[in-house]
Amino acid sequence: MKKLGFGFMRLPQNSEDVTDINYEELNRMVDTFMERGFNYFDTGYHYHAGASEEAIRKSLVERYPRESFILADKIPLYALPKQEELEPIFQEQLERCGVEYFDYYLMHNICKFSEKAFTEVDSFTFVKEKLEEGKIRHMGISYHDTAQMLDDLLTQHPEIEFVQLQINYYDWENDSVQARKCYQVCQKHDKPVIVMEPVKGGTLVNLSDEADKLMKEYDSEASIASWAIRYCASLDDVMMVLSGMTDYQQLDDNTTFMDNFKPINDTEEEIIEQVVEILKRQITVDCTKCNYCIDYCPKNINIPKLFDLYNTEMFTKPVGFSAQGQYYRTYAKQEGVGIASECIECGACKEKCPQHLNIPEYLKEVAKTFEISRYGFK
Ligand code: SF4
Ligand code: SF4
Structure with missing residues (x-):
């Protein structure tokens, strides 16, 4: 698999209404993505207030054979669903997406806050049953908490096959996000990693002139986003980097540099370290625009x-x-x-x-x- 996934989290819209998806633009993006040999798509129950799963059906499922793409979806544990709500949510997801099964199915946003959804509600057993029924092919988690909690969780639940983590060059050493430490915990437990927020909700695309200049002086052709996405894809145990692409131009750029993927070299690594120092002086609120709040x-x-x-x-x-x-x-x-x-x-x-x-x-x-x-x- 090529290491770039299409995140259906920030889709093109016709208006401010998050459910008003611009299908003309989206279909063009999906077509180019597939033509260039990429096939991993990621959605979630609440993305675009439910319209993301529907967009998967309309732009992908109804236009391409099921076996030609890999589809990931997530059960919204952060909404603390009750036991009896799990099955209806799962069925609704299959229906919205128009599929019989999910290739990858994640327990969404595991953190201290959502703990009740897998301690008081037996959501792990529920997802394992779906695996046994063939309704999902691989089970995993998307994770937002400390490395210690992740270590404990992977020890208690060896059935977790993969972990989705927030990794980007700015958060790699960040004390709250603990990207490096969490990545290393996954390596310890031999779990492949899927990266979310590689450009930190767009923050690592809109750099200051000072940071921008450093990158452009080294390679005037490379987009600023390419540094962030290649940084994540260069990590050996990363199997996929998700990019929430919002327009055709972003998709064209991402698929071009990821089609001819070159890992970050030592000089680029040094430039990134300098950019992080500049950013630390400039970013005031570390919001990734995930919209969970x-x-x-x-x-x-x-x-x-x-x-x-x-x-x-x-x-x-x-x-x-x-x-x-x-x-x-x-x-x-x-x-x-x-x-x-x-x-x-x-x-x-x-x-x-x-x-x-x-x-x-x-x-x-x-x-x-x-x-x-x-x-x-x-
Ligand atoms: S403030 Fe809201 S949108 Fe920003 S990171 Fe926190 S939950 Fe996400
Ligand atoms: S922004 Fe203020 S009012 Fe709104 S949920 Fe947060 S604390 Fe409450």
Whole structure:
């Protein structure tokens, strides 16, 4: 298998509505992906509010023979489903995707918060039964917690065949994400790794001029994204790197450099280390835009969107200048959305965040940066 997977998490849309998928663009992307010899697709129950699984059916399953592609889906353990809900969710997933089986099936977002979903609910047995029934071909987990917890889990559950981890060059040594340590735990247990968030939700594509220059001086032809994806694919025990491609241009670029894949060399590794140092000085909030938090906010604050604006604002010197301020105003004018200062610090979002971000505290900074009051922005 070529080491690039198509993540159906950030699909092209026709409008702000996350279920309004641009099928003309998506079908073209899927066709080129397949033509170039890539065939791994990854979706999830809640991606695009359920429309991602449907998009798998419409753009892939209904247009290509089942045996020509590999399909991964995930049971949403972070939503803490009850035992009796597991089977209906699984059946709904098969139906939405229009398939009889999944090649890879993951227990989604295993972390301290979702622990009840596999301690109090017997979800491991449920997934093993699906394996025995032939409804899934391989069982695995997507994981967001410490290396120690992963070590314990893989010891207790040797039936886990593979692990999906957040790995990228910025998070490799990050204390919260523990990418290197988690990867090494997988090596210890002899489990292949699938990489998610190789470009950290787009952060490693939109680098500052200083970081950009370092990479462009070395190779003016290579895209900035290619460094991040090749970095992950260069790890020996990585079997797949998922890229959540949003338009044709990204797909064209990713499939081109991954078709002629060259591992990162020593000089490139040194450049990446320098870029990480630059980034550490610049990234303010380590949000990956996974969206796990937003459905739980009683004030309907679009947390990842506001963090994205805030991070960009911090990159943009002098702090305070404001294309982002304009975006913030536009956001705030929408019906039914909450702005940063409306956070009531209930903490519901914090429990869901795989990056363990102190979201209410960061939102105070966002409010300070963009708001004077509910009605008067700077
Ligand atoms: S802490 Fe704030 S942002 Fe988080 S869920 Fe509660 S109100 Fe929303
Ligand atoms: S704040 Fe956390 S949970 Fe919310 S989108 Fe960002 S990384 Fe994901």
